[in-house]
Amino acid sequence: MTPSVAMDKEGSQMKVEVWFDFVCPFCYMGKRHLELAQAQLPEDWEIQVKYRSFELDPDAARSHRTIHEVLAQKYGMTIEEAQTMNRQVAERASEVGLVYRFDTMIPTNTFDAHRLAQFAKTQGKMAEVSERLFRAYFTDSLDIGDRATLVRLAGEVGLSEMDAAAALHSGAYGPEVRADEQEAAELGIDGVPFFVINEKYGMSGAQPVATFQAALRRIAAEI
Numbered sequence: 001m002t003p004s005v006a007m008d009k010e011g012s013q014m015k016v017e018v019w020f021d022f023v024c025p026f027c028y029m030g031k032r033h034l035e036l037a038q039a040q041l042p043e044d045w046e047i048q049v050k051y052r053s054f055e056l057d058p059d060a061a062r063s064h065r066t067i068h069e070v071l072a073q074k075y076g077m078t079i080e081e082a083q084t085m086n087r088q089v090a091e092r093a094s095e096v097g098l099v100y101r102f103d104t105m106i107p108t109n110t111f112d113a114h115r116l117a118q119f120a121k122t123q124g125k126m127a128e129v130s131e132r133l134f135r136a137y138f139t140d141s142l143d144i145g146d147r148a149t150l151v152r153l154a155g156e157v158g159l160s161e162m163d164a165a166a167a168l169h170s171g172a173y174g175p176e177v178r179a180d181e182q183e184a185a186e187l188g189i190d191g192v193p194f195f196v197i198n199e200k201y202g203m204s205g206a207q208p209v210a211t212f213q214a215a216l217r218r219i220a221a222e223i
Helices: 025-039 067-075 079-094 111-122 126-138 147-156 161-170 174-187 209-222
Strands: 011-020 046-053 194-197 201-204
Touching (some): 025 126, 025 209, 067 079, 126 147, 201 209
Parallel strands (some): 011 046
Antiparallel strands (some): 011 194, 194 201
16 A cells, blocks of 8 residues: 655655544553654654544543552452552653653543544644643643643643633534544544554554654655
8 A cells, every 4th residue: 555645855744643542541652652753753754643532431430539440440450450550551651751640640531631632623732732631631630521620721732711611611522523533433443542644554552662763764665
């Protein structure tokens, strides 16, 4: 298969679509790995990254249980096993400068967070909002299912809090979230992160930086 975006003598243009959820630890790592890979590629390469919505658990609700308890029940393991697993994930995240505070994370629903990201997309701020939402959940222990919190985070990245609040309380941008999820289903994506390059090549999971680099270089060579 041949990618649909052309490379000319001046460099390469590619589109990378990323399906993710804000409470997915490997999504945040995968996002950072891709960014680090991009930073090490030739400066004249133009890589457009487009974030796409995906809910790991659309029926999730804010929980007063710890994430250790939630995961223990979900995967049929003990609390101690869940804590060990989360500690290992946190250690892996720290290798790329990410701080995961599993002990204080607030399990919650992410539909409104995705709606906020879709609103931010219309304002040219989806990348900034997505990064802030990831950090809010994994590092700052904020409830990203709470609309007041989401409005405040929108303001932190330069969006109008009034417009963000209006969007969240009106139910706007829900269809955009559902459209992304429907496209994921049509592509057979049942887990995230999932990366689609030039609408042709798929990669799943938080691939290492070197793997992203190799894939992007290989695809560019085939254009």
